[in-house]
Amino acid sequence: MIKSRICEMLGIKYPIFQGGMAWVADASLAAAVSNAGGLGLISSVNAGTEAVRAEIRKCKELTDKPFGVNIMLQAPNAGEIAQMVVEEGVKILTTGAGSPAQYLPMWKEAGIKVIPVVASVALALKMQAAGVDAVVAEGAESGGHVGELHTMALIPQIVDALEIPVVAAGGICDGRGAAAAFLLGADGVQVGTRFLVADECTVHQEYKDKILKATDISTIVTGKTLGHPVRSLKTPFSKSFAKMESDPSVTPEEILAFGTGALRKAVKEGDRNGSYMAGECAGMVKKAEPAKDIVEDIILGAEKYIREASQKLLA
Numbered sequence: 541m542i543k544s545r546i547c548e549m550l551g552i553k554y555p556i557f558q559g560g561m562a563w564v565a566d567a568s569l570a571a572a573v574s575n576a577g578g579l580g581l582i583s584s585v586n587a588g589t590e591a592v593r594a595e596i597r598k599c600k601e602l603t604d605k606p607f608g609v610n611i612m613l614q615a616p617n618a619g620e621i622a623q624m625v626v627e628e629g630v631k632i633l634t635t636g637a638g639s640p641a642q643y644l645p646m647w648k649e650a651g652i653k654v655i656p657v658v659a660s661v662a663l664a665l666k667m668q669a670a671g672v673d674a675v676v677a678e679g680a681e682s683g684g685h686v687g688e689l690h691t692m693a694l695i696p697q698i699v700d701a702l703e704i705p706v707v708a709a710g711g712i713c714d715g716r717g718a719a720a721a722f723l724l725g726a727d728g729v730q731v732g733t734r735f736l737v738a739d740e741c742t743v744h745q746e747y748k749d750k751i752l753k754a755t756d757i758s759t760i761v762t763g764k765t766l767g768h769p770v771r772s773l774k775t776p777f778s779k780s781f782a783k784m785e786s787d788p789s790v791t792p793e794e795i796l797a798f799g800t801g802a803l804r805k806a807v808k809e810g811d812r813n814g815s816y817m818a819g820e821c822a823g824m825v826k827k828a829e830p831a832k833d834i835v836e837d838i839i840l841g842a843e844k845y846i847r848e849a850s851q852k853l854l855a
Contacts, residue, residue, distance in 0.1 A: 543844050544727040546674060546705045550632055550653060551606045554839045556718070557676070557707055558831075559635055559732025560584075560610020561684065561817070563807040563832030564743055567595040571602030572740035572831035577839075581634060581660065589620040596628045608632030608655075613640060628648045634676060637685070639699015641670045644665040656705070659687025664698045675782030676730050679710030683733050683819040686710075686761065686771050692724070713821040719849070724843060731838065733819040738831040746810025750775070754822035763799075766792055773816040777802060781815075793843075 544555045556578040558569065562585035569828040570580030580603070582595050592609070592710050599607050610619050614637040622643045625633060632642075635656040640647075647654055648671070657676040658664040666676050677698040679691025687694075699706050708721035709730035720730045735741060737748045744781065750773055762781045763770045772778050781799060784790045799815065806814025 542722065542839055542846075544705070546707060546728040549673065549705065550581050554835060555707075555728030556835055556839055557581065557634070557709075557728060557730040558735050559682075559709070559730055560608075561732050561736075562612065562739065563804050564736065566742055567598035567602060567609065568740045568742050569735060569738060569831065570595075570607045571599050572738065573735070573835060574599075574605040574607045576605045576832035576835040577605075578835045579632065579777050580605075581610045582607065584609055584611045584621045585594055585615060585619075588618050589624055590789060592621060593624055593628060596625070596630060608634060608653075610634045610636065611640075612636055613638030622646070625652070632825060635687075639666070639670070640672070641773075644671055658695070658698070659689060661697050661701045664771055667704050672691035672704065674705040674707060674727070676707045676709050677726075678730070679708075680712030680761075680771070681770050681820040682709055683759070683817040683822075684768050691721075695721060695724040695726055711821045712821055713819070713824050713838070715838055715843075715845050717821070718838050718842035719845040721807070722846065729838070731834075733822050734825050734834055734838075735831065736818065737825055737828040739828060739832050739833055743807045747806055747830060750816050751818055751822050752827050753827070754818065756820075756823040756826070758822055759820055761820055766795065770815070770817065771819060773818050773822065775812065775814075775816055777813045777815055 546555050554577040556829045558573040558580050560581035560583045563581050563584040569584045573580035584592050609646050632653045634655045653673045655674045656667050657678050680686040687834045705727035707728040708726035712729050713734040721729045736751050760774045760778050761769050761771050765785045802815035804812035806816045
């Protein structure tokens with residue numbers, strides 16, 4: 541069975557994280573992934589600090605296994621969330637959209653493991669120097685906010701640069717992708733898009749249907765002109781967003797206003813004017829199934845492919 545130092549560090553059975561997807565990652569999904577042996581995550585981007593607190597308490601009722609919270613550090617209530625997770629006894633955090641350095645002393649005193657998402661070697665080194673416990677290195681194949689570097693090139697460079705564990709993310713949704721990440725030196729993998737169709741995921745059915753119908757060319761990156769590139773499914777919304785970006789007569793303020801609340805519309809309402817964030821691997825997701833089956837398919841699949849590759853190539 542594949543195990544790594546990230547399993548030992550966090551007390552999990554399998555080295556697989558569920559992505560802390562904004563508006564998506566709630567107690568239902570997080571608990572299901574944790575119960576399956578992975579690390580479930582609750583998003584802090586929801587209907588306010590108290591709503592996130594409620595999800596944490598609900599997750600504790602649904603699982604006795606380790607789970608964590610993903611904190612978007614540029615959110616207006618990031619400071620409140622940072623304090624609240626300490627109050628609620630959360631022991632694992634992933635962070636994005638900024639540096640967690642200002643909160644590290646408080647979190648470390650509370651015994652919290654801190655794992656920021658990074659998209660470059662420079663940021664990864666900065667986070668290691670600040671004293672984080674591990675990093676999630678996320679390539680541009682991922683859904684949602686993306687960086688410039690892609691997974692295949694990003695992971696080995698960050699692995700070579702760091703001493704702390706590296707969790708690979710971006711375009712990983714099956715055993716083959718996980719096996720590749722482990723062979724690149726990763727200590728674990730983070731998966732988002734495939735969990736969107738998990739039975740325990742509470743997104744609108746329209747969102748799940750769009751993922752299941754996706755092909756290899758179904759995603760688009762918008763927001764580059766605004767400095768915040770986002771990968772999502774090609775929909776009337778994302779196509780309109782891209783058209784507005786290419787029109788010099790449309791101001792950045794107008795574009796931002798057009799996109800405000802779009803992810804929530806997709807997740808909660810299945811609105812055609814919503815932003816259906818998804819990674820490039822969406823075309824590989826073919827069926828809805830329990831989170832447990834997804835976790836085991838990815839990890840056991842990785843074991844199978846590593847074993848078979850060894851036998852085939854080193855015979």
